[in-house]
Amino acid sequence: MSDQDTGESREVTISYHDGTSRAATVVDREVPYPDGKLIVSRTDPNGIITHANQAFIDMSGYTRDELIGVNHYILRHPDMPSVAFAGLWETIEAGKKWHGYVKNLRKDGSYYWVKATVIPNIRNGKLVGYTSVRRKPSRSKIKASEELYATLM
Amino acid sequence: MAYNLTVSPDFAPDHISGWYFFNTWLQRQLDVGVHLELYDCFEKQRSDIRDNKIDMIYANPYDASMLVRELGFKAIARPQERPDETVIAVSAESTISSVEELQAGITVATTDDPDVHTMGMIMLEPADLDGSNVTTKEVDTYVIVAKNLLNGNADVGFFLKDAYDELSDLIKGQMKVLVSSQISVVHHSLLVGPTMQEFIPRLEERLFSMHEDEKGKGVLQSMNLEEWEPMTEEETEFMIDLIDTLVIE
Structure with a gap:
């Protein structure tokens, strides 16, 4: 659990890069990343989720049906600066692998930190989507990311 | 012409005889000569793979990327419920x-x-x-x-x-x-090289029913496997993509 956690909740409107937005409840409570697990998801080239493993379902708090077919930004936490995701898309659209630390929003409003890696899926020379694999980050990397992202908001 | 089969050097030493039984079983099913070449290190095995000395391999998931994407191998089977953890x-x-x-x-x-x-x-x-x-x-x-x-x-x-x-x-x-670890989707697989692609239909037919007859079942047990299950091209690509995300650079 982060030192900054207050357990308090707030109502926010989260705006996405495609012009849409949604109202969400955000709770200052961290859910610890489970040891030994990888969260795995795949999207189409537009970021629409096509595959979610059980760890993803468990940690996000959504059902598989709620995740498949929606944009991956459903996990976006309002504390994450948009510049971080701009960097992600710029990297993977160039066909490269992206690494980063991400604070994700759960369905119940609480959050979890991940070390994420995203790679383009190339089949017969053509981009068919992206695979994202998340693993457990260290507390020091989470702390550094919290401090960095606060300056980028 | 004899083909060469090899096994990832991380197989359990207790089951070495099982792979020789499998090789004999394989030759009978395909009606061709197959030589089993075992290695005690990954480096030498990879060198021989790159020199086109291997036609079929039970491979470590880490090597699947090179075998499939660079050398034209095709993953056809994986052991049931045996993920690498x-x-x-x-x-x-x-x-x-x-x-x-x-x-x-x-x-x-x-x-x-x-x-x-x-x-x-x-x-x-x-x-x-x-x-x-x-x-x-x-x-x-x-x-x-x-x-x-x-x-x-x-x-x-x-x-x-x-x-x-x-x-x-x-x-x-x-x-x-x-x-x-609890990853579930990373596992060894049986891959066939470009030189043996013509055998894939018969190989798949025999491998996936191998556990149903006594002899086949005995061979599987000696390799400490239950049965083979099919591996699609997309499942293989997915596993390779996943491993790519884990490679520490």
């Missing part, structure tokens, strides 16, 4: 009870098994440990990894979970597990 263990006498308690400067006993080593290093990341602040001691077998923990020559050990489970109770009783 990694265990990080310490001596039972160690005061450490979680990965996060580990400190820079520790010695890690590991093997040259690439997927286990990669996953082991990933599971050390929550303690801010990586190749720059741990000493790696590479040994030949998982029994030697365990011995290094028991005699105090290493602080933590990486094990293939199957190999850890097969250690004697006496050895396991002197260790404790800090973390065990």
